[in-house]
Amino acid sequence: MRIEHVAIWTGDLERLKRFYTKYFNCIAGNKYRNESNDFESYFLSFDNRARLELMRMPSIPNNLNDPKIQYEGIIHIAISVGSKENVVEITEKLRSDEYTIVSEPQTTGDGYFESCVLDSDGNRVEITV
Known part of the structure:
Protein backbone atom coordinates (compact mmCIF):
# COMPACT_ATOMS: atom_id res chain seq x y z
CA MET A 1 0.00 0.00 0.00
CA MET A 57 -14.25 26.30 -3.80
CA PRO A 58 -15.61 29.65 -2.57
CA SER A 59 -17.94 28.06 0.00
CA ILE A 60 -15.04 26.57 1.99
CA PRO A 61 -14.25 28.78 5.03
CA ASN A 62 -10.75 29.96 5.90
CA ASN A 63 -8.64 27.87 8.27
CA LEU A 64 -8.65 29.62 11.66
CA ASN A 65 -5.63 27.77 13.10
CA ASP A 66 -2.41 29.72 13.71
CA PRO A 67 0.16 28.09 11.40
CA LYS A 68 3.01 28.85 13.81
CA ILE A 69 1.42 26.78 16.60
CA GLN A 70 1.19 22.98 16.67
CA TYR A 71 -2.26 21.41 17.09
CA GLU A 72 -3.93 18.01 16.74
CA GLY A 73 -4.57 16.62 13.29
CA ILE A 74 -2.47 16.64 10.16
CA ILE A 75 0.19 19.28 10.79
CA HIS A 76 2.65 19.06 7.90
CA ILE A 77 3.70 17.34 4.73
CA ALA A 78 7.33 16.31 4.28
CA ILE A 79 9.02 16.50 0.91
CA SER A 80 12.30 14.67 0.31
CA VAL A 81 14.68 16.70 -1.86
CA GLY A 82 17.52 14.17 -2.05
CA SER A 83 20.41 15.72 -0.10
CA LYS A 84 21.37 17.99 2.79
CA GLU A 85 22.67 20.50 0.27
CA ASN A 86 19.27 20.63 -1.43
CA VAL A 87 17.52 21.11 1.93
CA VAL A 88 19.75 24.11 2.66
CA GLU A 89 19.52 25.50 -0.90
CA ILE A 90 15.72 25.33 -1.10
CA THR A 91 15.33 26.74 2.42
CA GLU A 92 17.57 29.69 1.51
CA LYS A 93 15.69 30.26 -1.75
CA LEU A 94 12.40 30.34 0.18
CA ARG A 95 13.90 32.73 2.73
CA SER A 96 15.12 35.08 -0.01
CA ASP A 97 11.61 34.97 -1.52
CA GLU A 98 10.28 36.03 1.93
CA TYR A 99 8.57 32.82 2.98
CA THR A 100 8.41 32.04 6.70
CA ILE A 101 11.08 29.62 7.94
CA VAL A 102 9.62 27.76 10.93
CA SER A 103 12.81 25.82 11.68
CA GLU A 104 16.30 26.08 10.21
CA PRO A 105 18.04 23.15 8.49
CA GLN A 106 19.17 20.78 11.24
CA THR A 107 19.59 17.16 12.19
CA THR A 108 16.71 16.17 14.46
CA GLY A 109 16.87 13.78 17.40
CA ASP A 110 15.44 10.99 15.25
CA GLY A 111 18.14 11.46 12.61
CA TYR A 112 16.33 13.48 9.93
CA PHE A 113 18.08 16.43 8.33
CA GLU A 114 15.28 18.89 7.67
CA SER A 115 13.93 22.40 7.77
CA CYS A 116 10.33 23.53 8.04
CA VAL A 117 8.71 26.36 6.08
CA LEU A 118 5.22 27.73 5.54
CA ASP A 119 3.84 27.52 2.02
CA SER A 120 1.97 30.44 0.46
CA ASP A 121 -1.18 29.49 2.45
CA GLY A 122 0.61 28.98 5.77
CA ASN A 123 0.71 25.16 5.64
CA ARG A 124 3.79 23.57 7.19
CA VAL A 125 6.15 21.86 4.76
CA GLU A 126 9.13 19.90 6.06
CA ILE A 127 11.99 19.81 3.59
CA THR A 128 14.06 16.70 4.20
CA VAL A 129 16.75 14.57 2.60
Missing part, protein backbone atom coordinates in the same frame (compact mmCIF):
# COMPACT_ATOMS: atom_id res chain seq x y z
CA ARG A 2 0.99 3.60 -0.45
CA ILE A 3 -0.52 7.02 0.06
CA GLU A 4 -1.94 8.03 -3.32
CA HIS A 5 -2.43 11.72 -2.62
CA VAL A 6 -2.99 14.37 0.01
CA ALA A 7 -5.39 17.29 -0.61
CA ILE A 8 -5.22 20.93 0.48
CA TRP A 9 -8.05 23.48 0.32
CA THR A 10 -6.87 26.92 -0.73
CA GLY A 11 -8.37 30.30 -1.47
CA ASP A 12 -5.76 30.99 -4.16
CA LEU A 13 -5.31 27.93 -6.34
CA GLU A 14 -2.85 29.45 -8.81
CA ARG A 15 -0.58 30.91 -6.11
CA LEU A 16 -0.35 27.61 -4.24
CA LYS A 17 0.27 25.72 -7.49
CA ARG A 18 3.16 28.09 -8.31
CA PHE A 19 4.68 27.52 -4.86
CA TYR A 20 4.88 23.73 -5.21
CA THR A 21 5.87 23.69 -8.87
CA LYS A 22 8.58 26.34 -8.39
CA TYR A 23 10.27 25.05 -5.23
CA PHE A 24 9.60 21.30 -5.42
CA ASN A 25 9.52 20.65 -9.18
CA CYS A 26 6.02 19.18 -9.15
CA ILE A 27 4.29 18.72 -12.47
CA ALA A 28 0.77 20.17 -12.53
CA GLY A 29 -1.92 18.32 -14.41
CA ASN A 30 -4.74 20.09 -16.20
CA LYS A 31 -7.08 22.18 -14.08
CA TYR A 32 -10.36 20.42 -13.29
CA ARG A 33 -13.40 22.65 -12.97
CA ASN A 34 -16.96 21.81 -11.93
CA GLU A 35 -19.17 24.71 -13.00
CA SER A 36 -22.16 23.60 -10.90
CA ASN A 37 -20.45 24.23 -7.56
CA ASP A 38 -17.50 26.42 -8.64
CA PHE A 39 -15.00 23.74 -7.57
CA GLU A 40 -11.61 23.64 -9.22
CA SER A 41 -8.47 21.64 -8.58
CA TYR A 42 -5.05 20.58 -9.78
CA PHE A 43 -3.18 17.37 -9.14
CA LEU A 44 0.55 17.99 -8.71
CA SER A 45 2.79 14.99 -9.32
CA PHE A 46 6.15 14.32 -7.69
CA ASP A 47 8.76 12.16 -9.39
CA ASN A 48 8.02 9.23 -7.04
CA ARG A 49 4.33 9.04 -8.11
CA ALA A 50 3.03 10.73 -4.95
CA ARG A 51 0.51 13.47 -5.70
CA LEU A 52 -0.78 16.58 -4.01
CA GLU A 53 -4.28 17.77 -4.84
CA LEU A 54 -4.89 21.51 -4.55
CA MET A 55 -8.57 22.45 -4.37
CA ARG A 56 -10.56 25.69 -4.33
